[in-house]
Amino acid sequence: MKIIKISVNNFAQISANLVTEKITLLQRELKRPINIILATGKTMINFLDQLSQSSTNWSLTNFFHLDEYKSLSPQNPSSFAYFLTQNLFSKINIPKKNINFINGESPDLLSYVNKLHSLGGADIIMLGIGLNGHLAFNEPSSDYNFSSRISEVKLHQSTIEANQIDYPEITNNPYAYTLGIADIFEGKNIFLLAKGLSKSKIIFQSFRGKISPEIPASILQTHPNITAILDFDAASLLK
Ligand code: GLP
Numbered sequence: 001m002k003i004i005k006i007s008v009n010n011f012a013q014i015s016a017n018l019v020t021e022k023i024t025l026l027q028r029e030l031k032r033p034i035n036i037i038l039a040t041g042k043t044m045i046n047f048l049d050q051l052s053q054s055s056t057n058w059s060l061t062n063f064f065h066l067d068e069y070k071s072l073s074p075q076n077p078s079s080f081a082y083f084l085t086q087n088l089f090s091k092i093n094i095p096k097k098n099i100n101f102i103n104g105e106s107p108d109l110l111s112y113v114n115k116l117h118s119l120g121g122a123d124i125i126m127l128g129i130g131l132n133g134h135l136a137f138n139e140p141s142s143d144y145n146f147s148s149r150i151s152e153v154k155l156h157q158s159t160i161e162a163n164q165i166d167y168p169e170i171t172n173n174p175y176a177y178t179l180g181i182a183d184i185f186e187g188k189n190i191f192l193l194a195k196g197l198s199k200s201k202i203i204f205q206s207f208r209g210k211i212s213p214e215i216p217a218s219i220l221q222t223h224p225n226i227t228a229i230l231d232f233d234a235a236s237l238l239k
Pocket of ligand 1: 043130137159163
C-alpha cells in the first residue's frame with residue numbers, strides 16, 4: 001500500500017492531480033474509455049470539485065458509484081446519484097450515457113455490474129472510509145464475508161448517525177445497495193481518501209491492525225495497487 005501524507009490545505013488539489021494523471025495514463029495505455037467508480041461523503045466534495053476543473057477528456061470516461069440508499073431515486077437530493085451530479089457531473093462536459101447510477105428506487109444490480117464488466121471492469125475506484133471501517137456500505141460484522149458481491153445491506157447505527165445530517169429519513173429506511181468487497185477488490189487502481197482527526201484511529205486499525213471482518217477496510221492491506229491519500233490528522237497515528 002502506498003501512503004501519501006499531505007496538508008489538508010492541499011488535500012483536494014493533490015488528490016485530484018494524482019487521479020487525473022492516472023486517468024490520462026490509462027486512457028493512453030488502454031486506448032478505450034476508463035471506468036471509474038466514485039465514492040460519496042464529505043471527504044469527496046472538494047476533491048470532486050478539483051477533479052471537475054482538470055483537463056480530463058471526459059468523453060473517454062465512464063462513471064459508476066459504490067453505493068446508494070434503498071428507495072431513493074437519482075432525483076432525490078439525499079441520494080448519492082444526486083450528490084455526484086451536483087458535485088461533479090453537472091460541472092463537466094460528459095455524455096449522459098457515460099454515467100451509470102444504481103437507481104435506489106428500482107435497482108437492477110445485476111445489469112449494473114454486468115455493464116461495468118462489459119466495458120472492461122473498474123480501472124479506478126475511489127474510496128472513503130467510514131468511522132467504523134466500512135468501505136462503501138460494507139459494514140463490520142464478525143461473520144462478514146470478504147467475498148461479498150453487490151447486494152442490499154442494513155446500515156449500522158454509527159453509519160445512520162454519521163449520515164443523518166444529509167439524509168434525515170435514514171432512521172426510517174436504514175438500507176442501501178452496495179458493491180461488495182469482492183467487487184471493490186476487482187478495481188485495478190484504488191485510491192482511498194481520508195482526512196481529519198476523527199479518522200486517525202480507524203486508519204491506524206485498518207492499515208496496521210489485524211485483517212478482520214470487524215474492520216472491513218483492513219482487507220485493503222492485501223490489495224496489490226492501492227494508494228491512500230491522507231491529511232496529516234488522519235495519518236497521525238501511523239508511524
Ligand atoms: C458513506 C459512504 C462511504 C464513505 C463514507 C465516508 O458512508 N457510503 O462510501 O466512505 O460515507 O464519508 P465521509 O467522507 O463523509 O466521512
